[in-house]
Amino acid sequence: xxxxxxxxxxxxxxxxxxxxxxxxxxxxxxxxxxxxxxxxxxxxxxxxxxxxxxxxxxxxxxxxxxxxxxxxxxxxxxxxxxxxxxxxxxxxxxxxxxxxxxxxxxxxxxxxxxxxxxxxxxxxxxxxxxxxxxxxxxxxxxxxxxxxxxxxxxxxxxxxxxxxxxxxxxxxxxxxxxxxxxxxxxxxxxxxxxxxxxxxxxxxxxxxxxxxxxxxxxxxxxxxxxxxxxxxxxxxxxxxxxxxxxxxxxxxxxxxxxxxxxxxxxxxxxxxxxxxxxxxxxxxxxxxxxxxxxxxxxxxxxxxxx
Amino acid sequence: xxxxxxxxxxxxxxxxxxxxxxxxxxxxxxxxxxxxxxxxxxxxxxxxxxxxxxxxxxxxxxxxxxxxxxxxxxxxxxxxxxxxxxxxxxxxxxxxxxxxxxxxxxxxxx
Numbered sequence: 475x476x477x478x479x480x481x482x483x484x485x486x487x488x489x490x491x492x493x494x495x496x497x498x499x500x501x502x503x504x505x506x507x508x509x510x511x512x513x514x515x516x517x518x519x520x521x522x523x524x525x526x527x528x529x530x531x532x533x534x535x536x537x538x539x540x541x542x543x544x545x546x547x548x549x550x551x552x553x554x555x556x557x558x559x560x561x562x563x564x565x566x567x568x569x570x571x572x573x574x575x576x577x578x579x580x581x582x583x584x585x586x587x588x589x590x591x592x593x594x595x596x597x598x599x600x601x602x603x604x605x606x607x608x609x610x611x612x613x614x615x616x617x618x619x620x621x622x623x624x625x626x627x628x629x630x631x632x633x634x635x636x637x638x639x640x641x642x643x644x645x646x647x648x649x650x651x652x653x654x655x656x657x658x659x660x661x662x663x664x665x666x667x668x669x670x671x672x673x674x675x676x677x678x679x680x681x682x683x684x685x686x687x688x689x690x691x692x693x694x695x696x697x698x699x700x701x702x703x704x705x706x707x708x709x710x711x712x713x714x715x716x717x718x719x720x721x722x723x724x725x726x727x728x729x730x731x732x733x734x735x736x737x738x739x740x741x742x743x744x745x746x747x748x749x750x751x752x753x754x755x756x757x758x759x760x761x762x763x764x765x766x767x768x769x770x771x772x773x774x775x776x777x778x779x780x
Numbered sequence: 781x782x783x784x785x786x787x788x789x790x791x792x793x794x795x796x797x798x799x800x801x802x803x804x805x806x807x808x809x810x811x812x813x814x815x816x817x818x819x820x821x822x823x824x825x826x827x828x829x830x831x832x833x834x835x836x837x838x839x840x841x842x843x844x845x846x847x848x849x850x851x852x853x854x855x856x857x858x859x860x861x862x863x864x865x866x867x868x869x870x871x872x873x874x875x876x877x878x879x880x881x882x883x884x885x886x887x888x889x890x
Contacts, residue, residue: 593856
């Protein structure tokens with residue numbers, strides 16, 4: 475095999491390779507015909523001149539270029555058609571490059587940067603997001619706990635408030651600062667001879683208290699812890715008010731018990747009868763006591779804690 | 781000249797057509813662009829040196845792109861994709877700078 479033949483076949487191989495790259499813009503037959511027709515045209519450039527380029531495989535080319543000197547006219551003709559197609563190829567490639575640059579710049583500047591991120595970056599981002607979600611969930615749990623505690627505290631407070639209100643109502647009724655209603659008795663004490671002493675009237679109140687009366691009104695005065703009975707010219711002075719016979723005493727409590735307590739032998743009713751008067755006890759299903767007392771305001775005593 | 785026109789045509793086409801990059805291509809496109817830029821700068825330098833060869837240019841262009849993409853692909857498979865693509869960009873960047881320096885010496889004689 476001569477050197478010339480060798481070079482020619484090698485050039486042929488080159489053209490075939492390039493045709494593959496060029497994606498079949500020209501057929502192999504087309505190459506042959508063009509080669510024959512262009513054979514006589516002068517050709518100053520071609521494979522002969524391919525020497526070096528700013529490229530790593532420049533050395534290989536330096537070798538092949540020296541071989542190509544033996545190519546002859548056929549080689550030059552092939553080089554001419556090769557140049558045309560190479561120009562087209564370069565144009566296509568550079569156009570592709572421009573296209574790719576534009577596309578990449580556009581896709582890079584678009585907001586959806588995650589779609590182009592690589593797997594490990596995505597995993598890192600996902601981890602970050604998961605961590606953040608866990609932190610936020612922890613925060614939610616903490617806050618929910620706080621909400622529960624506050625609600626429980628509110629419940630305790632409302633229970634305490636309810637108890638305090640109940641206490642206030644009970645104490646108000648017992649102290650005489652609130653009006654009261656309920657079953658009880660109305661005692662009407664007559665004393666035409668004016669012989670009943672304040673002690674006798676106090677006995678009525680004591681007897682009623684002893685029988686469990688919860689609220690007592692003597693005439694127009696609500697009976698409280700500090701109520702006093704004092705003699706007065708026309709009757710009896712209860713606290714600041716002077717009461718005259720007949721005395722009407724209203725008491726809230728169990729009517730039967732109160733009635734019994736007042737009518738025991740030698741009791742209040744007997745005393746009144748002995749004095750020439752009477753003590754009529756009427757059991758009522760509903761006795762209403764409207765007289766009120768001022769809330770005592772202790773000057774010296776204060777709660778001493780529990 | 782043809783190459784410059786083709787570059788402009790390609791950029792205009794890319795801007796006008798607004799194609800979306802398929803997701804499998806996304807990691808490789810920037811590297812491929814840088815590799816191609818390296819080949820283009822090498823080609824310009826060779827042109828200025830009077831040594832330009834179309835075949836070398838075409839082959840180096842294609843092989844640069846393919847090798848760069850292959851390296852990134854391998855890196856992704858090996859789990860060092862980010863580091864390897866950085867490495868490729870650095871190497872290609874150095875080459876581009878070298879070629880640019882040669883071009884500069886040619887044009888400005890400095």
